[in-house]
Amino acid sequence: MAENKTVHDVTYDLLRELGLTTVFGNPGSTEQTFLQDFPEDFTYVLALQEASALAMADGFAQSTGKPALVNLHTAAGTGNAMGSLVAAYRANTPLIVTAGQQTREMSIIDPYLNNPDATEFPKPWVKWSYEPARAEDVPAAFMQAYAVAMQEPKGPVYLSIPLDDWHKPALGPAVVRTVSQRTAPDGERLREFADRINRAQRPLLVLGPEVDRAGGWDAGIAFAEKLGAPVRGSALADRVSFPETHALYAGPMPMTIAEVNQVLQGHDLVIVIGAQVFRYYPYVAGDYLPQGTELIQMTVDPHLASAAPVGDSLLGDVRIGLEQLVDLIDTPVGRQAPTPLDRDRAVRTSATSEPLTADEVYATLATVKPDDSPVVMESTSTMAELFQWLPTTRSGSFFATGSGGIGWGVPGAVGLALGDRERGVDRHIVATIGDGSFQYSIQAIWTAAQHKLPIVFVVLRNEAYEVLKSFALLEQTPNVPALDLPGLDIPSLATGFGCHTADVKTTDDLASEFKLALDADGPTVIVVHTQPELPHLG
Incomplete structure (x- = not known):
């Protein structure tokens, strides 16, 4: 003893x-x-x-x-x-x-x-x-x-x-053990996958959240560039695993079975690495794969491998798999480069008397956000606008809820900032949060204030659960109650919890207050009045 x-x-x-x-x-x-x-x-x-x-x-x-x-x-x-x-x-x-x-x-x-x-x-x-x-x-x-x-x-x-x-008395000192934390994919099956990739004429690559979590950002880029095929991210991703400004990037996967089928048309092989096949949400029926399209998946998660409705799966650490796979595939000859993603559309603007559009908010943030600042995203109705104007360009720079339930983003940002401080990283966290989502865990901003954390919370105040209004249209369920959020005085709440606050209605004010927030001693909550805009679901 x-x-x-x-x-x-x-x-x-x-x-x-x-x-x-x-x-x-x-x-x-x-x-x-x-x-x-x-x-x-x-x-x-x-x-x-x-x-x-x-x-x-x-x-x-x-x-x-x-x-x-x-x-x-x-x-x-x-x-x-x-x-x-x-x-x-x-x-x-x-x-x-x-x-x-x-x-x-x-x-x-x-x-x-x-x-x-x-x-x-x-x-x-x-x-x-x-x-x-x-x-x-x-x-x-x-x-x-x-x-x-x-x-x-x-x-x-x-x-x-x-x-x-x-x-109670202890029996003795605790036994400290170490265990392996990474498991390499089966080499023979990996070579079989490489052979199928080498035979493919029109492949599509999907890189999911596991890649970034495994530290495989650079390995994913190296593999994609040798493959020379378009790259897509997961739908509703909690991590981004490929630079969204890269010439090969073709955008995130859609959320419905029918739209996924449309995206996969014309591809003879879909290579899914570190992602579910696929992350569906609204049910819009269709075939899982177009005729003539095959699919292979590499994931560390046995559940995701077993739950895939189509394709052949390989289990193992995706960073190890990518690092090995890049040496097993051939450099394609004559493969046509994919059409670059169009990021040149105009910003949707508001009239002088109107609240800002989501486009205006994210386009403005793109001009003032530090390059090294990660984004925590929990404004579910404005995901497309964030992707358009505030793309992720480096590893460990995008975070969202893994479950789809709101209320993670605000405390998640607090935890990220505390983790950065723990490991000696000096950067601001930028959390773009919907006004409805902000209420779920608003008490977390008190912890941010107590620890004087470098977080800028940008709350998009459209006074509605706008994404649920899109679901009501998709599911043909009229007259759903309780989808509006009037009467919330978010700046007063944030002040009461000890945060610096700002209430803005113009892009100039947003840019100015954001710059001030970067110099503040602690977190700032910027409430931006925005228009209700229905997001596309499928």
Whole structure:
């Protein structure tokens, strides 16, 4: 037995050894035995709600490339965090999510704040869910949680820990282990794929979020340039994996089965790397592939490989796969260069008395945003305008929710900024957020203000859930209620949480306030009045 050491002591020693010294949470009664005597070399990031705490940890882990530790409050806190947990799972973010549990002695009588089925609650949105059978197993459970979270496909894991476990004597020091975090694709199957690529006359390449997450940005460019084929991104991507200004780039994939089929017309082989086949959303029927078109997929995720409705799949780390595949394919002879994407259309402008168009907002931001500033996107009705005027040109520079649920963007931006600070990167985060989305996690801007984070939140105030109005048209569901958002005084709310604020109605004011925000000591919330504009869905 470790001399005079408790489970609490040994677990903190392990967390320190694993580099997990930042804890995201909102402390509740069942976590205080874990948080007691909080070490000076650890940092506790306070969020004002558990959904924000988990999304902040998600952004932090995506910035640092390391797992993050989240501490939730039993069933109630876990319930609050579930939406953000879905996003982390879909984005393959490695998180160790812990929740305090009532004492073991009282568990059988189901006391207040008990979580009787703690390990079932977060499923299926975690890779592993566990409550140690005895207090002495808590450190080993953390070590296993780390190993599971960091093995591909990475993702969140969940530990439920009774509050009285932390005071129990430890059996000894925790065993620290290492595990492989990358798995190479099968070499023989990779060569088969290369042969099919070499035989293709009119291939299309799709590079999805896994490529950027795996550090494969440069490998993707090298492969695409040797292939000489048009490149598309995933629909509704949470990461961008190819420069959107590159001559080979042809835009993101559409969201419906029918429109995907149209895009694939004329291609004899579709090469999908690091993406789902495909990320569909509204249902518009059609054939998955045009006649005469074949498809191959490389992904690290067995679920995405098994869920693909067509094509042949290869499992493995996509960066390793791209680096090997580029040497296996031939430089094509006589392949015609794809038609460059047209980015020369005019900005849709507003009349003097009207709110700004989304075009005007993003075109203005393009003139003032620093080149190294990443964008966090959660204005679902203006995705096309952001792509047109504010394209992603470098790795680790675009982030969005992995699940499609709104409320991730604001705390996700906070986590990214904290992660940048952790790794010594000095840059501003630019978060373009819809006015409806901003309300979901508005309390996260308090954390940004407390830490004086370099974030510019640009809130597009169109006073509506405009994307839902597009769905109402697509789905032929007239007279849907509650799609308008009048009466929100967002600048006053942001001021109350401690942020610099601005309320703008012209492009000149937007540019001026954005420049001031870059010099501000802490976050700024810029509310931009915009026109309601229906986005295209399919």
